[in-house]
Amino acid sequence: ILNVEQSPQSLHVQEGDSTNFTCSFPSSNFYALHWYRWETAKSPEALFVMTLNGDEKKKGRISATLNTKEGYSYLYIKGSQPEDSATYLCAFVPNTGNQFYFGTGTSLTVIP
C-alpha cells in the first residue's frame, strides 16, 4: 500500500481568505493525480485529474498545481466562501497495477 498524505488534516478560515493545502505522494511510478471535493451528506465530486509534471488546472476560484518529480500537488482556493466548506481528497494513481490511493483528506471550514 502506497502512502498518500494530505496536510493539514483540517483548516478553518474566514470568508474571503485564500487558502491552500497539500497532497504528497510517491515521486516514482506516477500516472495521475485526482482531486475531489466531498461535502457533508453528498457524494464526492471530481475537481481535477492531473497527469503532467508542471500541470496547472483551474475551476473558478479553485486551482491546482502538480510536481511529479518531488511528489506533491497543491490545491488553492481564492477568496474562500462558506460553500467551499468540504473535505478535499486527493488520489494518487501509479503507472503499475490497478489502484487508486486516496489520502485521508483536508477538512476545510469557511467561517462567514
Added chain:
Amino acid sequence: DVKVTQSSRYLVKRTGEKVFLECVQDMDHENMFWYRQDPGLGLRLIYFSYDVKMKEKGDIPEGYSVSREKKERFSLILESASTNQTSMYLCAGSTGDEMGRNQPQHFGDGTRLSIL
C-alpha cells in the same frame, strides 16, 4: 447530469448475514468501483470492474465479492457479514481504458452499513 445511485443510504444487518449493496449508473461507464471509508483512513478500493462480468481485486477484497451482470449495475456482496465490515461504502463509475486511471470518477452518495 451523470448519476450513480446506491440502493440504500443506511443499512443495518446482523453478523453472519449475506448482504448485498447495489449500485446503478446511467452514464454507460465501462469502469465501476467499490470503496469503503473508515475514520482516519482514505478511501480504500475493494473491487472494480472494467466490463460486464469482469472484475479485479482492489486493496481489501477479503470477505467481499462482486457481481456485474449488466453494464449499469455493480453489486458488492458481503458473503458472511462481520462487525469489522461496519463502514461507509461508496460506489463510483468512470470511462476509459486501463481502469479509467486518468478520468474523473463519479460517486454515489454512499451506504452507511452497520453490522450488529
